[in-house]
Ligand SMILES: NC(=O)C1=CN([C@@H]2O[C@H](COP(=O)(O)OP(=O)(O)OC[C@H]3O[C@@H](n4cnc5c(N)ncnc54)[C@H](OP(=O)(O)O)[C@@H]3O)[C@@H](O)[C@H]2O)C=CC1
């Protein structure tokens with residue numbers, strides 16, 4: 182096991198340029214070697230962000246998994262147990278001792294939207310940043326008839342370089358594309374995956390061959406593709422991991438069935454269920470904010486927090502994805518996964534360590550302490566057509582792939598409660614919608630009023646205006662700001678509301694990586710902290726399934742709201758029921774941090 186040297190230059194943790202990722206896991210033993218800390222207030226510029234990664238496992242190495250193969254040819258094998266990372270680095274391969282490792286990444290569904298939009302660009306960004314191991318190969322796999330060249334052409338149209346590191350971008354793209362290949366095949370065919378496996382093997386040579394399959398395909402072929410990759414294309418001497426995209430079912434039953442299907446061919450530690458919101462920088466930062474700042478953790482409970490708001494909005498509709506969306510709706514698409522995952526990280530008890538299982542144990546606990554949702558605590562909406570400034574915006578049901586009588590919600594607001602000692606009685610309000618006035622995702626924490634506030638009169642009657650509010654703006658224009666009451670300078674005594682503001686673009690002189698970069702790198706490194714474990718998933722579905730069934734059974738019609746508006750009025754009534762005002766609807770100018 183190598184250990185990364187971590188140095189702290191300026192006030193940011195830096196990834197040491199001396200360590201390597203890929204063949205062996207780089208980890209920092211937090212607590213064993215404390216970095217020197219300098220207190221300069223500027224972060225370093227232009228540092229290669231991924232020459233090494235200071236991982237969060239506290240020194241524990243991830244357990245790789247392995248499914249055996251018979252002398253390089255596919256064997257209809259049941260998954261075997263995880264083995265030890267060290268045993269692989271000198272494992273036997275065709276009689277020779279393999280000392281080098283390689284990673285083969287297969288994007289299953291390579292012709293699709295997500296692959297083009299996110300996966301290949303993220304892989305290139307990792308390559309550009311020096312995060313991929315020395316030996317790697319990328320394969321696209323799909324049913325479409327394509328050649329290596331045509332795949333490269335498609336990919337090259339989507340690659341970009343980081344703003345502050347454009348040097349050699351063209352050369353890097355050329356090098357990267359040379360390592361991308363395509364294999365056409367059927368998702369249900371073990372023969373297709375067997376053929377793919379042979380091609381992978383040609384590239385892997387005698388190295389320890391680690392294989393990552395990214396299932397970027399519709400959910401009805403997840404299990405087939407998992408079966409074929411496991412049975413016909415698993416690594417013979419390294420680990421085999423499978424990233425599965427959402428949706429993970431439509432309810433508790435279908436999710437359990439999917440998990441059963443996947444687990445027939447893969448062990449839990451081979452399954453990487455992706456929720457890309459967990460890979461977003463400010464979501465990753467939530468635990469840092471809570472657990473490494475004395476000023477926050479003591480306030481993190483019902484004693485000081487009045488309510489928490491988790492808000493997601495998009496300023497565009499379901500354009501192009503209506504077919505998928507109509508079968509799921511906004512509650513399944515955003516709330517049950519992205520917002521609930523953020524809530525779990527926000528509200529969990531401090532984990533024993535930063536190890537993936539310790540964190541996921543705490544997330545499961547908090548999810549299991551939550552009250553099951555019912556229709557009285559939910560408002561649903563659907564966008565209708567609207568004309569503004571001479572531009573006509575379509576209704577949801579104008580989408581050709583959506584039935585005209587669809588009552589699928591494109592907006593929902595919900596009040597959730599955690600029945601444990603820390604959060605008893607605190608409303609956690611969620612709001613998610615498409616075709617609203619802004620694109621944003623944020624967490625708002627509204628604190629209680631100051632008891633016996635000496636300056637009460639200076640606020641007038643609106644005490645809500647005077648409440649402290651912590652805003653974690655996940656996107657766009659990442660920021661963390663705290664609204665405080667402050668004296669307006671002058672001889673009088675007038676208070677206003679101002680922000681203590683950590684605005685990322687001003688503070689950090691570097692691009693924020695895309696969530697898929699972090700998650701792909703984690704999967705390559707065997708870091709499961711940001712992926713969803715099956716018991717987490719069960720707990721999440723248990724909260725939402727009764728509500729989803731009730732909405733469908735009672736055929737509850739959504740409240741219509743105009744495209745580009747702030748959403749249905751019902752969301753305000755729901756919040757008012759719990760004495761809450763949505764923070765994002767505040768006309769308060771201090772909100773634009
Ligand atoms: N696109 C996005 O923004 C997001 C997508 N996801 C999830 O990621 C996965 C991939 O999404 P996306 O790329 O948009 O999906 P696509 O609809 O683009 O499908 C991906 C590929 O799967 C194949 N495919 C399409 N329909 C079928 C079918 N009925 N049966 C078998 N194969 C089919 C096609 O390849 P070919 O015909 O060449 O085999 C297609 O290129 C999905 O599970 C989706 O829910 C999650 C979050 C966001």
Ligand SMILES: O=C1O[C@H](COP(=O)(O)O)[C@@H](O)[C@H](O)[C@H]1O
Pocket residue numbers: 457495514622
């Ligand atoms: O998972 C999904 O996320 C996207 C929003 O992701 P973002 O990173 O762009 O905020 C959403 O548009 C899509 O409907 C949903 O399936």
